[in-house]
Amino acid sequence: MASPGLVGRLLAILEPLAAERGIDIVDLEVVGSGKAPCVRVRIDHVDEAAPTITLDEVAEQTRWISAALDKADPIEGAFTLEVSSPGLDRPLRRxxxxxxxxxxxxxxxxxxxxxxxxxxxxxxxxxxxxxxxxxxxxxxxxxxxxxxxxxxxxx
CATH class of the missing domain: 2.30.30.100 (SH3 type barrels.)
Known part of the structure; x- marks a missing residue:
């Protein structure tokens, strides 16, 4: 399990960029071992009236998320990035x-x-x-x- 500090740093990198694109970072977690961590990012539209984010939109948003994390390089070594919709059991954090x-x-x-x-x-x-x-x-x-x-x- 990742430290709260790492999750906070990742959110600080992604949330401003997401807001510029009309995207909400619903949840972010880092799971797995220190040698092969997985960064899971759940996204949706900021506009509550918009329909749930589609698979094509998730794929499109994954590109800038990956590029932003690669540029900031907040995790030592390689990691796996998973971007998805929040799902039916949507996490609540704010x-x-x-x-x-x-x-x-x-x-x-x-x-x-x-x-x-x-x-x-x-x-x-x-x-x-x-x-x-x-x-x-x-x-x-x-x-x-x-x-x-x-x-x-x-x-």
Missing amino acids: QRDFVRFAGNRVTLKTVSGDRSRYTGLLRGWQDGRVVIECDGEQFSFAPDEIASAKIKPTF
């Missing part, structure tokens, strides 16, 4: 994500505490905290208490 997807079922994992996993209805963002209704109760978390949050698709 205030605007929690506001936009309020009303959806989500799975939320916390970094510590008596209980580390919550599945319920996302109520949104209130007073700087993520609010989720789970098991008939409301819980709120500061962003730094959240290890991960994803939409939980219902079929």
Whole structure:
């Protein structure tokens, strides 16, 4: 697992360039071993009214993402780049994500505490905290208490 510092550096490289292109970096993670890491970038349109990003658009956006990472060279040695759409279980990481997807079922994992996993209805963002209704109760978390949050698709 990559350090939060590396993920932050990669986001700092890509997010401004993505915004210029009308693209949102939904999520970024670095997985795998230090000798052969994989950088996974999930992208979508910034415009919430736009349809979900297509496979052709992902392929097109991959070119500038790859070029930007090659130019900045933030990872020592070779790495694999995977660029994709956010998928049905879209990760949520920023205030605007929690506001936009309020009303959806989500799975939320916390970094510590008596209980580390919550599945319920996302109520949104209130007073700087993520609010989720789970098991008939409301819980709120500061962003730094959240290890991960994803939409939980219902079929």
